[in-house]
Amino acid sequence: MTVKLPAGLTSHATVAASSANLGPGFDSLGLALGLYDEIVVETTDAGLIIEVDGEGAGQVPQTAEHLVVRALHRGLTAGGAGVPGLLVRCRNAIPHSRGLGSSAAAVVGGLAAANGLLAQADLQPLTDAHLIQLSSEFEGHPDNASAAVLGGAVVSWTDTRTTPATYSAAPLRLHPDIRLFPGIPQVRSSTAETRVLLPDHVSHVDARFNLSRAALLVVALTERPDLLMAATDDVLHQPQRGPAMPASAEYLQVLRRCGVPAVLSGAGPSVLALTTSAELPAEAVEFGIATGFTVSEMTVGEAVRWSSGVAVRG
Numbered sequence: 001m002t003v004k005l006p007a008g009l010t011s012h013a014t015v016a017a018s019s020a021n022l023g024p025g026f027d028s029l030g031l032a033l034g035l036y037d038e039i040v041v042e043t044t045d046a047g048l049i050i051e052v053d054g055e056g057a058g059q060v061p062q063t064a065e066h067l068v069v070r071a072l073h074r075g076l077t078a079g080g081a082g083v084p085g086l087l088v089r090c091r092n093a094i095p096h097s098r099g100l101g102s103s104a105a106a107v108v109g110g111l112a113a114a115n116g117l118l119a120q121a122d123l124q125p126l127t128d129a130h131l132i133q134l135s136s137e138f139e140g141h142p143d144n145a146s147a148a149v150l151g152g153a154v155v156s157w158t159d160t161r162t163t164p165a166t167y168s169a170a171p172l173r174l175h176p177d178i179r180l181f182p183g184i185p186q187v188r189s190s191t192a193e194t195r196v197l198l199p200d201h202v203s204h205v206d207a208r209f210n211l212s213r214a215a216l217l218v219v220a221l222t223e224r225p226d227l228l229m230a231a232t233d234d235v236l237h238q239p240q241r242g243p244a245m246p247a248s249a250e251y252l253q254v255l256r257r258c259g260v261p262a263v264l265s266g267a268g269p270s271v272l273a274l275t276t277s278a279e280l281p282a283e284a285v286e287f288g289i290a291t292g293f294t295v296s297e298m299t300v301g302e303a304v305r306w307s308s309g310v311a312v313r314g
């Protein structure tokens with residue numbers, strides 16, 4: 001049964017950026033970053049109005065194809081509700097196409113905003129597990145979406161033996177000494193375009209290499225940050241993607257040469273340094289800035305938040 005929600009319900013969601021893979025944990029490890037998109041929604045009698053401020057303004061479709069709107073409808077349907085019309089306002093801080101999980105944030109934010117409407121109509125909101133499943137179905141991989149839902153560092157996994165695939169995630173207790181320094185370039189890159197650079201098959205040697213590093217990375221992220229350098233090594237996707245983003249590949253190498261554990265953020269082109277030092281070596285920062293990266297420290301992101309009954313206009 002679908003409950004038709006009345007006009008005038010409002011909801012608000014805040015959702016973090018994320019960095020996926022963290023080197024060896026391809027499609028499995030993720031970390032939420034302290035940079036947030038905000039979504040405010042109101043049900044209306046008819047139609048669809050979308051307002052976008054900040055990142056993506058004037059670039060994303062202002063139609064039912066808008067990712068936040070698609071996710072909102074998906075969340076409402078899953079919660080047993082429908083709406084005659086919507087006003088959606090997005091205040092975006094997460095840069096698009098930089099490997100910082102903006103699409104996962106849009107999907108998780110849309111689903112969370114649906115939760116705010118469901119709760120206001122006394123319907124059961126979606127659980128975190130449900131949010132992870134639905135958002136990962138949109139994404140096709142659970143690493144960014146799970147980090148956006150749960151916040152902090154997250155291990156996620158996929159069971160492709162079911163249809164649709166089943167996505168699950170468990171949070172990690174990130175070691176408090178680990179500091180995050182993303183380098184964000186002006187240039188963009190599409191995840192879809194750099195996923196096709198990856199081979200369908202990998203050798204047992206390479207699989208073994210990444211298995212040990214990904215397992216070690218869980219230890220390094222939670223208990224032994226001194227192991228981060230070895231634990232962030234990868235042979236399954238970064239070397240293959242490097243030629244498509246030479247500045248990122250070079251900045252990554254410079255950081256590692258300077259002794260700083262660093263990885264491509266998701267599919268790139270952003271680069272994430274994870275370190276226990278208060279700052280990055282001057283040589284690395286100078287190189288990053290000279291090659292077009294904005295380098296600054298960022299906090300760890302929090303779990304998605306949603307609430308009901310907030311003013312949309314004004």
Ligand code: HSE
Pocket residue numbers: 020021026027028099101141143144191195237265266267
């Ligand atoms: N695991 C995904 C990939 C993350 O590397 O393609 C995309 O942000």
